[in-house]
Amino acid sequence: MGSKICMNSSCGTASTHEWKKGWPLRSGGFAHLCYRCGSAYEDSVYCDTFHLEESGWRECRLCGKRLHCGCIASKYLLELLDYGGVGCTSCANSSRLHSVRRIQTHGDEIPNGFSAMPMNNAGSSSVESKAVGDHVDERTLAQLCKIMEANECNLLPQSQRGDPNASLGQHRGEEAMCSVGEVGAGFSNSMQPYVRPPNFAQTDNARPALDIRDIHDSLSQPSLSMTLGGPSGNPNFVLPFSSGLAEGKEQSKMSSSFQQGQRSRPILPKPSKNGLATSSEVNKSMVPQARIARPPVEGRGKNHLLPRYWPRITDQELQQLSGDLKSTIVPLFEKVLSASDAGRIGRLVLPKACAEAYFPPISQSEGLPLRIQDVKGKEWTFQFRFWPNNNSRMYVLEGVTPCIQSMQLRAGDTVTFSRIDPGGKLVMGFRKATNSDTQEGQTSSLPNGAHSGETSNSGGIENLSTVSAYSGLFQTPKAGKDPLVNSLSEHLSLADGTISWGRGQNHGDGANEDPVQQPAVNAEKKRTRNIGSKSKRLLMHSEDALELRLTWEEAQDLLRPPPSVKPSIVTIEDHEFEEYDEPPVFGKRTIFAAQPSGGQEQWAQCDDCSKWRRLPVDVLLPPKWTCSDNVWDSSRCSCSASEEISPKELENLLRVGRDLKKRKILESPKLATEREPSGLDALASAAVLGDKMGDVGESSIGATTKHPRHRPGCTCIVCIQPPSGKGKHKPTCTCNVCMTVKRRFKTLMLRKKKRQSEREAEISQKDNNGHKDESELNDTRLDHSENEGSHSRIQAEVAETSTGQIDLNCHPNREDLQLEEQGLNMMSLVQAAGMPMENYIKQNGLPSLISEQQGSLGSHALSQANKENERHLSDEEFLASVGWEHDNRSDEGHKEPSLERNGLQ
């Protein structure tokens, strides 16, 4: 049997439903009423052209073209032909359409009190009349009336049609007449909640609300209807049914891809009894489905909606819903809540095109009250209005705060607007932003027992929350069109770029000019645009994003240089790059700790028994590692062997990792919002870390995490340098480190010379500046014997070196701020290390510190200040800083251990 087709071009419903029995016909029998739009036919309208499967798929019997009934692209399959037939747009077959006749308007068939209603149908009949007679049982009558009323204005019995102006005010007369289903129906100026009349027949001045549940109570099968067009009884408001999707290549393309996508998508599990899948069901069996933005159904206006507002409900969610609701859910549009949308003002800015396409037309700025149900079935009344704006309009929904709060939505979450057909009732769903704090509550927040004890209004809506649940759970990072997901993806890639690879270099250059960092800032700015671009707007620096960043960074931590492969180090403009012929490999994460004897050791956890095993410091483990792989300790190469480390020691060991992560989280906002940490920041971090590490003695974590690939065995220029106090390089040493250092030194000297000559040239031109420059030259040499290492002193000195001038205000907007932070960090560093600043300065010397950091700790980005400072270092200082023999320093060779030591003392 073919499906039944409504040939009302504004409806086009195809289903397997039994249609409603209508009024008696003079020719005998009863009218057959489309269950959805109420269009009347003399006979059932069967169409054998298409086979309608239970699953909702529809297949052309001739060409095999398949579409889902709920698919808005069904227009491409089903075409209402002028002569009243239905054809497949693919093969143009229409021959098997049963010949039917829409009921003509015959005066004696129109029950008293009903007015004839012209249809825009291109079919055989031009005028449709929904008539009610004594022969029709009351229930059918009521449903019919509801359906008709819901779909077409002015179709109420005149005796029962109240004066809209009386309740809505004169200036809203237009809108008041534009009741389509629940849209605009029953509103009053005072925004009193709409009270559905208990009985249609008793209604005097209020219009009966279309109740989806009522309709479907009498329907034995789920609706598999297809919407092709909307009723057009009211010239001012045409429901945005799809009709005319054939226009435009873009939509055609979307349709095509949509079909393909459907074929390959996994089928969702059947929801549990109440129509909701439990979270475990969802988690277990739901395969993430691509969240494809649906081309919107067509509403008023010719403007295409921006894709960002396209509803992204998946087809299966839609299918599920349609089945659950026994009606057709028509996703209209969605919007990511901005800060102001979710704020206390309670105004939700509606995309103009969406508002004009899917909401009732309003001519007055005051607009009209709009009743929208939320996912919990609660009905809200918002004021739908607009503000004049630049010869245009700005549409808003006012009074949304309670609803937003009810749904626990925040900026960044998405609200969805859908329509339930038949009836055109607006429904507001939502989708939580991925990984938002309340994400876990998504499923649990779903109403339980959706159908129990609720009013009839709630049934379908609660199922709509299924959409939300699914939608939330279906969020995948690949949902490329989701702004937030995109933002996270961006974040991810940024983390990759700025943290990992940026840090991976031994020498950064100017934090403020970091070419990697800069795009990060831009992208960050761009990313936040979605929910606010101004400073006071809510930033999306959620902890989740930070967590993601860190997690990615941690992932970088697992990247190891390919085994037995030494990088070639290339220096490009003083930036040294490790180059590997092979990509890095993933390794098991281990913890490095210091042995009591002074050396280092590595600890790894067995993947099977979770015991920790001590390993040589220089081994790299595969991602999966068990005790049986412990070839280094025959006594502990089995999971049965006891753990070597005591619980207390283990706790200390693990705490290092926790502290590290904690510290990263604390650092991250600064990373994200300002810049990569300067050398001093990193130094401070190292000091803090070192303080923590004091619990377990010297750990290599501080020496390895700044550059994730610096692991024992790493042969980069940093790691091959000797640790503190050991193995100083002779001036004649020609090792890689020394050669690099010499090369750098040479470059620095050249720069210095050049700079000096430039300065001299300036001096010759500007006599007045001569003295200043001279003093600058002197001042920029830091006197290590000086015990004036106060905070301000440090700032001043660094500032001088950063700008080449004494004036601290020379770069008020940049360096000063930065330096102030550096100074603060220095303070925190010293405090954390429990070491007097003056001793600190005395022992290490600021220039040395700075230059050391640009070598490794501040490996990703060297601040401009540091860079400049480097230029002013004396030869001796520079040599000292990089580890050549120098009297008062014993740890210059390897920077990180040096820092560790500083921090730990």
Add this chain to the structure above:
DNA sequence: CGAAAGCATGGAG
């Protein structure tokens, strides 16, 4: 004075 309402502004596409 605070909240709400209405309008203006400016960034982004």
Add this chain to the structure above:
DNA sequence: ACTCCATGCTTTC
């Protein structure tokens, strides 16, 4: 150049 829209600012209540 234009439109959209997020949100700030001003006015009104």
